[in-house]
Amino acid sequence: EIVLTQSPGTLSLSPGERATLSCRASQSVIDNCLVWYQQKPGQAPRLLIYGASSRATGIPDRFSGSGSGRVFTLTISRLEPEDCAVFYCQQCGSTPPTFGQGTKVEIK
């Protein structure tokens, strides 16, 4: 199965700053089928990005995804206090679907 490694483990930034989260796959992700979820404390994950770069319905445009092959990035262009959460990547091109271990974004 494909192993996803996310970095950094924790990101601590101030409101308005740019956050860059990385997701690296142990092998190439088929059709760049890579998605990102946001999980706030006590809540279920919410789909943010699908197909590596397409925003899900209702997701603000400060969230963007990029990458291909084995390396993918989630960027939050201008952090807002409500962006405090854990972000997970997941590959969906191979069975079983697998998740990264998450990056926690803290707002100073």
Next chain:
Amino acid sequence: QVTLRESGPALVKPTQTLTLTCSFSGFSLSTTGECMGWIRQPPGKALEWLARIDWDDDQFYNTSLRTRLTISKDTSKNQVVLTMTNMDPVDTATYYCVRKARKWNYFDFWGRGILVTVSS
């Protein structure tokens, strides 16, 4: 709109069988292409995919848990059921019911989850 809601016991004893039910609305699991599944998350840890059932009753399982899991559906009741046998404290987790996106194997709708603790 699509809603998913998990139900089941909050506490089970080691060696017991866990049965979780997902009640959903806003779509039909008898519609071609619809698929649902279960994902779990131990406290403070990452997400782990468990199982999936498709509109045509095809079933897929996490390889490492395959012998302990069964997923089934009741289309008339709009429910999906997951059973996990021989529960162990390491199975303590929040269990989420999910709907799979149509074309690819990611999850566009999630239930709020149910925390299941395994303890004697």
